[in-house]
Amino acid sequence: MARVLVGVKRVVDYAVKIRVKPDKTGVVTDGVKHSMNPFDEIAVEEAVRMKEKKLAEEVIAVTCGPAQAQETLRTALAMGVDRGIHVEVSGPEYDTLQPIHVSKILAKLAKDEKVDMIIVGKQAIDDDSNQTAQMTAAFLDWSQATFASKIEKTDGKLTVTREIDGGLETIEVKLPTVISADLRLNQPRYATLPNIMKAKKKPIKKVTPADLGVDTTPRIQVVSLEDPPTRQAGAILEDVDQLVVKLKEGGHI
Template sequence: MKVLVPVKRVIDYNVKVRVKADSSGVDLANVKMSMNPFDEIAVEEAIRLKEKGTASEVVAVSIGVKQAQETLRTALAMGADRAILINAADDVHTDIEPLAVAKLLAKVVEEEQPGLVLCGKQAIDNDMNATGQMLSALLGWSQATFASEVEIEGERAKVTREVDGGLQTVSVNLPSIISVDLRLNEPRYASLPNIMKAKKKPLDEKTPADYGVDVSPRLTVVETKEPSERAAGIKVGSVDELVEKLKEAGAV
């Protein structure tokens, strides 16, 4: 079974995000970029399936700017077999919208014929949490979201999902789209020998025109703002005073 893993290049999660002075978006100048953490977990799970003998090949795919090659090389160094980069933007500030990404991934799926698509539940830059669901709808495949455990059982996948207030276990027919959550696994570090080997692994470059997909934006960012600062608290001298303050604030 072939496993397809979409990965996205995002601002490293350790970096403090800065908003541009004109509020037109996030400042990406001289900012460290890396693989979306949820996608990294998906890559790790795909590699583990291959190590178990369940998967025969792991293919990583990224849609965005040319610099996403670095992200794909990371996936290859972790253990993916080959990669596909779809050059869909020239400006690093251009974010390809989920529907366009899903349409491109659907074309890649038709071409590659994987038995499973493992993807992160969302990207940490826009928090859309939509691409996996849209891809499932476009393909007519089963889906399981927010996976914290995945077991392949013949022609079905048993998935434990993280839901409000607990866990839910579902069984879906393959082929399927599974989006993964943080607690699924701990991604491995790419060793230096594997990083060197990754440079020789195949990385194909495509464009949206190759798949006949229009990636023109349908959304416009009106304004980007920093979160408002939290107001300072106050100290009270007694429980009675606390109750009085809460009454004044309308909290009780």
Template sequence: MSLRILVGCKRVIDYAVKIRVKPDKTGVVTEGVKHSMNPFDEIAVEEAIRLKEKKVAGEIIALSCGPSQCQETLRTALAMGADKAIHVEIPSKEYDALQPFQISKIIAAVVKKENIDLLLLGKQAIDDDCNQTAQMTAAQLLWPQATFASKLDIEKNFALVRREVDGGLETIKVKLPAVVTADLRLNEPRYATLPNIMKAKKKPLVKLLASSLGVDLTARQEVVSVEDPPVRKSGHKVESVEELVKDLKKLGLA
């Protein structure tokens, strides 16, 4: 079996950056801020590469939707080991108003266009934490889905996925083609070596417009206001259990 795998690669503000709200409360500051590939997507890319190393996958295609800067994220995926990249270019203003539903339509259209056998996505993006895109894409494609994968094996025309649930571990079997989302413990992503970074510059990167895929990008929601979380009040030390109980009673907690 030689699968064609599509991997989603979202460009997000780097996890180590302290988020700042814009003065006008319309969003968060993104200009001049370090961005990187969504960590869960990076895990998905690594898993696709491991499947290719096992001779299960034949071609890995990285996909990103958004402004031109997304090409940097795609080059990272290519340097890790992806064979080809597709950038669905969306201007920043339009992209900021997009919802998972519209992104899922774009991904589904690319899946059909590229005859994909397995769609690998991160379980969620660390900027909006929606955890909706993969599920919606599976619905668009009428494909089975296996979310929060901590282990993935391909056997003939099926994917065996071990996933973490509240009660422990669950293993499910889904028929390919399917949608699988990567959880934190699926693997440890590799670092791109300098030779592979140089090779990535020569790998194909195809640019598409959402309109060419027949997807309507009209905004369906409006951000009214973005606020910083309330500042937590400082605590104080108590000298005894009695004093603690007294303070808790004042707060209505005891």
């Protein structure tokens, strides 16, 4: 049976209206509700289902972030994950933490924990990078199955249905592998109160990127972050003739 490592990220809750900082260096996060990245919830659910089907013997969740990121790990543990690993990154180092750093961290932990499979969300809803799964597979030289909407295990292999621009693509990958979860892979469960209480007793190991030999020096500099331009109000025209006149004038409709 496989051992599964699941990546989870603490992000600003999807229902919160994002506000850009006055100095345009990022978004306001202080005093703002955070939760687990929705695509990572799907990844956790899939890993837990694998364990319930006896396809996985252990599920380990890992998160990179400040002390508050432990709340995200506890949510994963309450959903059925066995144990957690908190890679402590805070302050300016966390502000410039990029997918390449997270990928190296996941790759190192995969080797240390001797896992056969890594499952992450296809992207995080804060930076929308969609890079971590692909780069992790490259660092490990493992097979990869991104944008997975269905996963079936047969004869030591995985048959994965992927969501692509033209529809659906079905591929077969050998273990070990890296999978990124798409929206339609499953419907994540709610953590019940008894499981939330049990999660408080499950172990969480703390490490730092330095402990794992990962250099988190930023490779990218954010020059400026700005709100998208406000759309101008539309206008109702009486007929096509008025539309033609407006278009000739170069006006906005």
